[in-house]
Structure formats: structure tokens, C-alpha cells
Amino acid sequence: MGSFTPTPRTTLRRLPKRGVFDRDAVFKILDEAFVCHVGFCDETGRPVVIPTAFGRDGERIYLHGSAASRMLRGLAGGLPVCVTVTLIDALVLARSAFHHSTNYRSVVILGEAVPVEDPDEKNEALRIIVDHLVPGRWAEARTPTPKELKATSVLALDLEEVSAKVRTGGPIDDEEDMSLVVWAGLIPLRQVAGEPLPEAGMAAAPEYVRNYRRPR
Amino acid sequence: MGSFTPTPRTTLRRLPKRGVFDRDAVFKILDEAFVCHVGFCDETGRPVVIPTAFGRDGERIYLHGSAASRMLRGLAGGLPVCVTVTLIDALVLARSAFHHSTNYRSVVILGEAVPVEDPDEKNEALRIIVDHLVPGRWAEARTPTPKELKATSVLALDLEEVSAKVRTGGPIDDEEDMSLVVWAGLIPLRQVAGEPLPEAGMAAAPEYVRNYRRPR
Numbered sequence: 001m002g003s004f005t006p007t008p009r010t011t012l013r014r015l016p017k018r019g020v021f022d023r024d025a026v027f028k029i030l031d032e033a034f035v036c037h038v039g040f041c042d043e044t045g046r047p048v049v050i051p052t053a054f055g056r057d058g059e060r061i062y063l064h065g066s067a068a069s070r071m072l073r074g075l076a077g078g079l080p081v082c083v084t085v086t087l088i089d090a091l092v093l094a095r096s097a098f099h100h101s102t103n104y105r106s107v108v109i110l111g112e113a114v115p116v117e118d119p120d121e122k123n124e125a126l127r128i129i130v131d132h133l134v135p136g137r138w139a140e141a142r143t144p145t146p147k148e149l150k151a152t153s154v155l156a157l158d159l160e161e162v163s164a165k166v167r168t169g170g171p172i173d174d175e176e177d178m179s180l181v182v183w184a185g186l187i188p189l190r191q192v193a194g195e196p197l198p199e200a201g202m203a204a205a206p207e208y209v210r211n212y213r214r215p216r
Numbered sequence: 217m218g219s220f221t222p223t224p225r226t227t228l229r230r231l232p233k234r235g236v237f238d239r240d241a242v243f244k245i246l247d248e249a250f251v252c253h254v255g256f257c258d259e260t261g262r263p264v265v266i267p268t269a270f271g272r273d274g275e276r277i278y279l280h281g282s283a284a285s286r287m288l289r290g291l292a293g294g295l296p297v298c299v300t301v302t303l304i305d306a307l308v309l310a311r312s313a314f315h316h317s318t319n320y321r322s323v324v325i326l327g328e329a330v331p332v333e334d335p336d337e338k339n340e341a342l343r344i345i346v347d348h349l350v351p352g353r354w355a356e357a358r359t360p361t362p363k364e365l366k367a368t369s370v371l372a373l374d375l376e377e378v379s380a381k382v383r384t385g386g387p388i389d390d391e392e393d394m395s396l397v398v399w400a401g402l403i404p405l406r407q408v409a410g411e412p413l414p415e416a417g418m419a420a421a422p423e424y425v426r427n428y429r430r431p432r
Contacts, residue, residue: 039255039265049255049300084265185414194404
């Protein structure tokens with residue numbers, strides 16, 4: 001699989017040792033997450049950042065495009081976007097306030113998002129998004145009608161200019177702070193699924209609902 | 217406290233019934249979250265979205281500004297930003313793929329982020345960020361030296377142009393899909409803290425670490 005090639009925009013200026021460009025590592029972060037934050041610049045050059053669901057298909061992601069759809073009108077090409085995906089693994093409590101941090105895994109994708117217009121590709125993109133959120137779900141749910149496909153705005157973004165940042169491990173304190181009587185360590189954080197809440201009259205929840213968990 | 221006044225940019229074009237402008241409701245979302253996604257437009261007019269920690273002080277938030285700091289050079293005023301905060305509460309499984317959704321609470325803050333230069337305000341901003349991440353932590357940790365304050369970039373953003381969106385409740389299916397034999401309901405999601413992981417040689421973790429949880 002190899003690595004993504006750093007570009008001037010994805011070369012990390014700050015804390016470059018946290019940079020990750022390996023494709024498999026990037027894909028794993030994208031596959032564990034299911035919400036991304038899409039940024040674009042509006043007509044007046046001001047930024048807009050919207051959370052949305054996404055799914056990955058090899059070297060491309062698909063995302064709901066409703067919030068950006070008015071920006072796409074009249075554009076011959078795609079819409080310049082920055083899609084950022086963030087997973088938080090722990091709070092990092094150092095002896096000094098200065099060295100407090102978080103353990104996280106984040107991916108930044110730069111590129112031009114293009115609207116998916118072909119109904120077959122749009123249907124497949126929605127399958128990818130739904131099965132990304134809840135693996136196995138597409139096969140059970142009622143699939144979209146042509147009218148529903150038309151009413152849904154989907155964007156595609158190729159994974160070309162991509163970087164990731166990862167912090168792991170405990171706090172790194174300054175030598176002269178090591179003897180301070182201050183508790184230091186990690187508070188691990190994770191997202192967990194609770195008991196499914198069925199609508200009225202449902203049979204037992206399927207296995208992919210009962211044992212829902214993100215891939216790690 | 218009242219409400220934030222919708223502006224042309226914060227008036228929701230899509231699903232306006234999900235809009236929330238009540239200040240207390242917005243503050244509660246901001247206080248439960250601790251990571252935001254900061255978007256700005258770079259020199260070439262392209263978007264950049266970076267995750268960072270933040271804290272709230274009344275009608276203002278403070279955030280780490282390292283990633284945006286090169287953008288601030290040479291700016292007389294502030295940097296136009298969009299700061300978005302998102303909490304995910306559940307996956308919403310409808311009978312039709314089309315009506316799948318998530319229950320979420322998100323806040324979008326538009327404005328101009330300004331660098332905090334005054335050492336006393338910067339120290340207070342860091343206290344707010346650290347105590348926002350881990351309430352009670354600032355009182356125990358070793359506070360910043362003048363040199364550390366200088367090495368830290370902090371941005372302030374006033375809460376003036378603010379909107380929130382909230383989805384709650386079960387799936388909303390079309391009438392003609394209600395008899396389909398498809399499991400429908402919610403998969404609740406929440407972020408939980410695990411057992412603290414102390415550095416070597418630590419005494420028992422303090423109460424604010426052992427019983428860590430976000431306010432709700």
C-alpha cells in the first residue's frame with residue numbers, strides 16, 4: 001500500500017514526529033471513525049465547518065453534501081475542502097499544566113469534493129456510508145427509490161493529499177518537575193454503545209445491532 | 217440569558233426545526249465537549265480544519281492557536297474562523313436506508329479569533345482550558361512559567377454569532393414502510409472514561425481523576 005506523499009500543505013510544521021503518512025494507518029483511523037468535519041470557504045472567503053457522516057471506498061471517501069451543496073452550484077470543478085477526522089483516546093495529565101495533552105488520532109484530507117450525480121454510484125455511495133456507520137445494515141434496510149436518490153446530496157473526495165497525526169503514551173514532563181507531588185498519568189476515553197432502544201413492536205435486535213462496536 | 221440572534225450565516229437553510237439558539241442549551245453542549253474543530257481559510261483561499269482543545273469563559277471560548285498562528289502573522293484584526301463542536305448521542309436506524317441518521321448536538325461559532333498576548337489573560341485562558349478538560353486539575357498541576365506562557369499560542373473567540381443543531385428521538389419512517397420487517401431503533405453511543413493509568417510511582421489518583429466524567 002505504501003504511504004501518502006507529503007505535500008507543502010500536509011507537511012507538518014508543528015510536532016512533525018507525530019506525523020503519519022502510512023496508508024494502512026490512515027485507513028484504520030478513517031474506518032474507526034464515522035463522523036468527519038468538512039471545512040470549505042464560502043462566497044465571502046470565510047470558513048464553514050460542518051459535521052457529517054462519511055464512508056470509505058478504497059482511495060476515496062463519500063460524504064453527505066447537503067450543507068455544501070449550495071456552494072457547489074455553478075462550480076465547473078469540485079469544491080476545495082478540508083475533511084478532518086478525529087478520535088480521542090485519552091487525556092494526558094502531566095505534572096506541569098504546560099505539558100497537558102490528549103492522546104488522539106486525526107486525519108486531514110485536502111482536495112476537491114465533487115458531487116456524485118450518477119444514480120448507481122450514488123446508491124453505492126449511500127451503501128458505503130450506511131455500512132460504514134453500521135456494518136451489515138444496508139442488507140436489511142429498505143434501499144433508496146430513484147426519488148430518494150435524487151433528494152440526497154453526496155460528495156466524493158479522493159484520498160490523494162492526506163496526512164495523519166497520532167499521539168500515544170504517557171505525559172512527558174520536564175526533568176525538574178519529576179519530583180513534584182502531582183498525580184500524573186492518563187485518563188483513557190472511549191466511545192461505547194449502550195443497549196439498543198427498539199421502536200415499538202420490534203423483534204429482537206439483529207446481531208450487528210446488539211454487538212455494535214467500531215473496528216479497532 | 218436569552219438567545220443568540222440568528223444572522224444570515226447562522227440561519228439554518230436545512231432542517232430548521234433542528235436549530236437551537238438558546239444560550240443555556242448552547243453553553244451545555246460547549247461544556248460537555250472538550251474538542252472543537254477550528255476552520256480557517258489559508259493564504260490561497262483554501263480551507264484548513266484542525267481539532268484542538270478549548271474552554272469556555274462566559275461569552276467567550278479560548279483555544280490552542282498553534283495551527284492557526286502562522287495565519288495570524290501580519291493580520292491587524294482577528295482571523296475569520298468557524299469553530300464547530302459535535303457530540304454524537306446515537307445511531308438512528310430507520311426501516312429505510314434514506315431515513316438513517318444520527319442523534320447529535322452540534323454548535324457552530326462564527327467570528328474572528330484574536331491572539332491572547334497579555335500574560336495574565338493567557339494564564340487565565342490556560343486555566344480555563346485545563347479545567348475544562350479535567351475540572352479541578354489546574355489547582356494541582358504546576359502552573360506555567362513566563363517562558364512557557366510565551367511558548368503557548370492561545371486564541372480567544374467571542375460567542376456572538378452562534379447556532380446549534382440538535383437531533384433527538386427515534387427514527388422517522390415513511391408511513392408505507394412501517395409494516396416492513398426491518399429492525400428499527402437507536403444504538404445509543406457515549407464516551408466513557410476507563411481506569412486511570414498512572415505514571416510509575418504515583419500515589420492513588422485524586423477523586424477528579426478516579427470519577428472523571430463530562431458534565432451532562
